[in-house]
Amino acid sequence: MSGPRPVVLSGPSGAGKSTLMKMLMKDHEGVFGFSVSHTTRNPRPGEEDGKGLNKLPMLLGATLLPVADLDSSLFKHVADYHFTTREAMQEALERGDFIENAEFSGNMYGTSKAAIEDVKAKNLICILDVDIQGVKRIKETDLDPIYISIQPPSMEILEKRLRDRQTETEESLQKRLEAARVDMELSKEPGVFDVVIINDDLDRAYEELKDILNEEIKKVQEAKS
Numbered sequence: 001m002s003g004p005r006p007v008v009l010s011g012p013s014g015a016g017k018s019t020l021m022k023m024l025m026k027d028h029e030g031v032f033g034f035s036v037s038h039t040t041r042n043p044r045p046g047e048e049d050g051k052g053l054n055k056l057p058m059l060l061g062a063t064l065l066p067v068a069d070l071d072s073s074l075f076k077h078v079a080d081y082h083f084t085t086r087e088a089m090q091e092a093l094e095r096g097d098f099i100e101n102a103e104f105s106g107n108m109y110g111t112s113k114a115a116i117e118d119v120k121a122k123n124l125i126c127i128l129d130v131d132i133q134g135v136k137r138i139k140e141t142d143l144d145p146i147y148i149s150i151q152p153p154s155m156e157i158l159e160k161r162l163r164d165r166q167t168e169t170e171e172s173l174q175k176r177l178e179a180a181r182v183d184m185e186l187s188k189e190p191g192v193f194d195v196v197i198i199n200d201d202l203d204r205a206y207e208e209l210k211d212i213l214n215e216e217i218k219k220v221q222e223a224k225s
């Protein structure tokens with residue numbers, strides 16, 4: 001693929017991927033573009049639906065919720081997900097619309113080809129936020145991204161972050177913690193990720209992430225100047 005190399009951000013739910021990604025996008029306007037995934041999970045308060053951004057059928061009942069907090073207001077131009085139904089997603093999968101997909105914590109998630117093309121067309125660094133299954137599937141494609149794993153300092157801290165975020169039921173929290181154990185083990189395997197960042201202190205983790213992406217960021221900035 002031509003243009004800047006995409007970036008895959010992976011790691012356990014609650015490790016801080018979205019937080020770091022929002023910081024990156026806010027500090028580098030016009031450099032990064034988010035690959036808006038599809039999911040069958042329900043929108044969280046404040047999450048924005050990317051309906052209309054691509055061709056897949058969307059869940060008609062999905063509402064555009066008001067931007068409520070500072071975190072979202074920094075990022076309000078970017079949709080969080082295309083919220084859809086299991087049936088619509090299954091049909092799209094059968095049509096071959098996705099480059100990868102996964103079942104995670106009882107819901108379907110996937111990256112459509114259109115989501116990546118939308119970002120590529122703007123010559124931006126495409127950021128994909130995917131779980132470990134997605135990482136494995138993307139490795140079978142010609143996308144050639146930089147693979148970065150964001151890891152929490154410990155399971156205990158991860159659990160606290162997820163509980164404090166107040167987005168999960170006890171059942172979905174337990175599923176996410178179980179998936180996190182698997183993810184934390186796999187991320188230690190040599191060759192799976194180019195870099196593993198431990199997100200203990202947020203500012204330090206952010207500096208590390210920026211350093212890794214510095215070369216690609218400069219390429220995009222120079223192409224624009």
Ligand SMILES: Nc1ncnc2c1ncn2[C@@H]1O[C@H](COP(=O)(O)OP(=O)(O)OP(=O)(O)O)[C@@H](O)[C@H]1O
Nearest residue numbers: 012013014015016017018019161165199200201202
């Ligand atoms: N270094 C940090 N120290 C303390 N809290 C943090 C840190 N990084 C992120 N958080 C908080 O932890 C919670 C989880 O972070 P975030 O939502 O970014 O995780 P995520 O990896 O994107 O999760 P998911 O995969 O479920 O979307 C958020 O409430 C966020 O504010």
Ligand SMILES: Nc1nc2c(ncn2[C@@H]2O[C@H](COP(=O)(O)O)[C@@H](O)[C@H]2O)c(=O)[nH]1
Nearest residue numbers: 013037101102104109110111129130131134
């Ligand atoms: N394989 C994929 N995983 C994805 C995609 N979009 C998000 N995710 C991962 O799902 C979990 C849960 O996300 P949440 O928003 O419900 O908290 C997290 O690990 C994401 O990285 C995708 O398109 N493909």
